[in-house]
Amino acid sequence: MTAEPLRDASDATLVVAIARYRQDALAEAYRRHAGAVYGLARRLLASESIAEEVTQEVFLRLWNHPDRFEPGRGSLRSYLLAQTHGRSVDVLRSEGARRRREEREARATAEGGYDLEHEVWDLATAERVREAVSSLPDGERRAIELAYFGGHTYREVASMLREPEGTVKSRIRSGLKRMRTHLVDIGTGGPSWTDA
């Protein structure tokens, strides 16, 4: 097959090309999305080496199973980040990693108080997203941060925040909906990744 220029191809086209074993298509997908994948894994795992492993795993999975990406379900980036988050959480919830995380959190608490908000957003660069998050009621924002960036289950979040489990799961859901509405209202219905 003659190689086609992929720099301007849509993500959907890239994935089709990956299914045809075009390594340059995977390289282009990596160019666009590896930074976000690695950044999320590193944020969750607090380990550069494990984040690298997860990044490698996520892109190899795309190579081996491109059919699992469903364009009708969302963007390639959200798919890759969902994969990254799921894999990172699996790692995080393994016993050894859990101990390390507890030690890390205990240390952070001892050193400077519990400042997850700062930790979370020092990596975020999108002002609009930041604005959307900051517009959330405090309870919703903290529940989402702890669940997503902390890798905690909603039950764990409820325990940490000393709130009923039902309250926390409702806040996570309503917060995500509120963020989406806010992002749509300010014209950020979804990012365009082709040029990322």
Place this chain on the structure above:
Amino acid sequence: MDRRLTATEMDELLGAYALDAVDADEREQIEDYLEENPRARAEVAEHREVAAMMSLAGGRAPDGVWDRIADTISTEVPPALRLAPVVPIESKRRSRWPAVLGSVAAAAIGVLGLTVVRQGQEINDLNEAVAADALAVGAAEAMTDPNARLTALHTDDGVAMADVVVQPNGQGYLVPRTMPTLASDRTYQMWGVIGDEVISLGVLGNEPTVSAFSTDPNVRSVLITDEVAGGVAVTQEVPVSQGELA
């Protein structure tokens, strides 16, 4: 926790599920629930898009990661043929990432599978694939339209054959889930019940993929019949599946 969650409880957990913040047994139940509920699947997809936006960390992956990936894939020999699992009719397998928006996805999966299958036939199907993607995306968008009406078309045995969504302007999509391939001289045909009339909404072929159609926005329910190839003006067949739009 082993008890069965109610639909309301699972709806409440969709946000936490999208963030991987549920326990394993809850996750399994929710994934079963998602297979039967297109609106819930669409909601999870929306939550994950928001989560992805929160992950905007920028930056680059460290040098060396791509080299390791390239080394790994360059040693692999592509299989001669790889068929995509278009619609697993009786499969009970639950993957970590299930076929959320399953039938919409089936179109894309089918496209990808088809792409590989046709590799040796020198058919340039990239453009076809993208066109099919656009249809799938249109269907997904319709499913997230809060004003759209949805239904799952079920057989008498309770098997969900397809999802149908109709937007207020009458634009509709059919998204197959488990529609067995018919003989080449047969076709599926879709019908809408509008008032007291049963109107043909389209001939779907013997192996339907995601399809768009236009209808009276007041269509009340949708039926699928098994007809002779080419379709019929008036059906005499018993529907193989049906559903009420809500």
